[in-house]
Amino acid sequence: MGVFENEETVALPIHEVFALSCRVLTGAGLSTAHAEAVARALTAGERDECASHGLYRLPGCVMTMRSGKMSLDAEPVIEDVSPALVRADAGHAYSLLAFERAAPLLVEKAKAVGVAALVINNCFHFSALWPEIEHLTGMGVAALAMTPSHSWVAPAGGKRGLLGTNPIAFGWPRPGAQPYVFDFATSAVARGDMSLHDIAGKPIPEGWGVDAEGRPTTSARAALDGAMLTFGGHKGSALSTMIELMAGPLIGDLTSRESMAFDDGTKAAPMHGELILAFDPAIMGGGDPAANAARAEALFSAFADQGARLPSERRYAARARSLERGVRTPKVLYDQILALGL
């Protein structure tokens, strides 16, 4: 993130990031199955130097667990709804275990009929979507995931929070190479990045948010108290609204505003639904899977030919470094995590 550049850090090998996360989460009462699923996501974030989705999230995870609204041990209930639809009721626990448990059936369906959907309902959600996308591309399917959040973002032409930061992520499997994966918030910036700027006392660029009166602001605090803006003007706003509808009413779950009302000021992670679509290139592509894969590779090569990077390249480079050398976590965060009570 750059905001901790001048701070003291603690070196941790990757396996210790996972072990530390598990200790803190189970110590705070989370079941082992849920703790390991959450720890896998936090470790992936820390490993890929996505600071706002790494250990930074651990205190918030524990706070969410203590909100009184969350199940710490619900077993996901997986329903085989149709040849193209899997539903996973997370039972007001974290989303990640439900995803892991339902993913094999999602992929099985996609590989049988071409396209399939996984609906996760009633889940607390804090994680980046790319670990789930990579999980699916690793099983040979293309995947698209989206989720609402809390109503922090004003629609184009509006001035009050209504939409969530509503991330969308997509992945394309590449035999013999890291998958093509993007994961972005449809807000101009992720809420986590805004919070990091607030914590660090750094100004935010114009276009990230408006204050409580709807005026443009460069204060992260004022924007956190007012409303964030979407990326890309009315197009980003439309895309965010689509996510609100597809991962909300379409799947029988809460909109970002309803999720925020459910939270009722406890500032826990949002509780809502998630929609994940999986596509089998062999069935969707018809005739010649190898030729179609080669078409995609030619596209990726053409990025490199003109000096453009693919979305995940920075993350994969960080991953390679972290797997070799471990990660460096801000000491202030590390101490805060230890103080959560092991």
Place this chain on the structure above:
Amino acid sequence: MGVFENEETVALPIHEVFALSCRVLTGAGLSTAHAEAVARALTAGERDECASHGLYRLPGCVMTMRSGKMSLDAEPVIEDVSPALVRADAGHAYSLLAFERAAPLLVEKAKAVGVAALVINNCFHFSALWPEIEHLTGMGVAALAMTPSHSWVAPAGGKRGLLGTNPIAFGWPRPGAQPYVFDFATSAVARGDMSLHDIAGKPIPEGWGVDAEGRPTTSARAALDGAMLTFGGHKGSALSTMIELMAGPLIGDLTSRESMAFDDGTKAAPMHGELILAFDPAIMGGGDPAANAARAEALFSAFADQGARLPSERRYAARARSLERGVRTPKVLYDQILALGL
């Protein structure tokens, strides 16, 4: 579009827009079934005051028909691939008839299993996606459509055309109200808008394109000769790349660059594929469809409450005007259409 504001216009009732389009298209050799499907799309565009997808397209349609690459009468071949997948081979004819013929089976599948895909292959494509989306929302499903085009758009961090203008459109059915529909190019602006600025000799805003050397430009001509840019920086570029992959290699069809190579300088409409996903709110939503529909309506109401417009409101207002009073088409365009030879 505003660029014809000071020009002489011709008044046409809506039915004459359709009849004129049919006469021109069949006169140029298109089969009646294809001509009517194309004319329905052109009429919808003219009616909704989407000038760049109305009669303005007719001369280009005829030019494409004369390119020698297009079938003027191919009957779409519809394949029932799986419980969730329909494939329509357009046989190198226009896409619209294939869509119309395959849409009932797509919706039937979505209503049976929750989510279904329509893949259209080998189609010439020039039309906006929202008429197809409205067609599907009118049948009670939510829908998402995307297509590549020609490689006019540079990826983020790049300087040469590689991605298409790659439109994406989404619709949500609203009982008793016009559907929520958006349709936008992932380029900063539609190629048609760029062409209209070029024709009118108007400068383009910064951010729309770069010249042949990769430098920012406000000349529509220079950007048409160079590369367009995506909306929303790296996020828009990622979304455009997703469309390139999903409506290209995933469905066994051409990328925008391959489509442009196929065109080989004839400047016909792009020939490639199209992907349309349909979602049944009743199955996807589980329990209570009315409650889920009400959730969506509450979201839309909240737009209005803060003075924000929904994406299609301007188009629906134009439609109401046009249905009552007819449309006004620039005389220079009308004369050009008549000169196509009836």
